[in-house]
Amino acid sequence: xxxxxxxxxxxxxxxxxxxxxxxxxxxxxxxxxxxxxxxxxxxxxxxxxxxxxxxxxxxxxxxxxxxxxxxxxxxxxxxxxxxxxxxxxxxxxxxxxxxxxxxx
Numbered sequence: 001x002x003x004x005x006x007x008x009x010x011x012x013x014x015x016x017x018x019x020x021x022x023x024x025x026x027x028x029x030x031x032x033x034x035x036x037x038x039x040x041x042x043x044x045x046x047x048x049x050x051x052x053x054x055x056x057x058x059x060x061x062x063x064x065x066x067x068x069x070x071x072x073x074x075x076x077x078x079x080x081x082x083x084x085x086x087x088x089x090x091x092x093x094x095x096x097x098x099x100x101x102x103x104x
Contacts, residue, residue, distance in 0.1 A: 005069030009039035013067040
């Protein structure tokens with residue numbers, strides 16, 4: 001997970017976050033460098049057997065947006081998802097993600 005909530009190269013607010021047919025696609029206009037990228041899409045990400053994701057408050061920053069974080073869209077069909085987060089990071093997650101992220 002990137003500092004802006006991205007997963008792979010799926011950036012918040014980018015139209016490719018909604019791609020539902022292709023497993024891999026390209027981005028020509030990324031607002032974050034590099035501007036041209038190749039990325040997995042959610043159909044392949046959510047078909048994974050196992051995903052481990054990490055997020056810490058210092059990496060996430062403090063900017064909140066109305067767009068759903070791509071990280072909140074990771075929803076494995078038949079696999080295991082493990083989040084490694086610090087308590088401060090959970091304060092930045094949007095409501096739908098806070099409901100699925102727990103910490104000990």
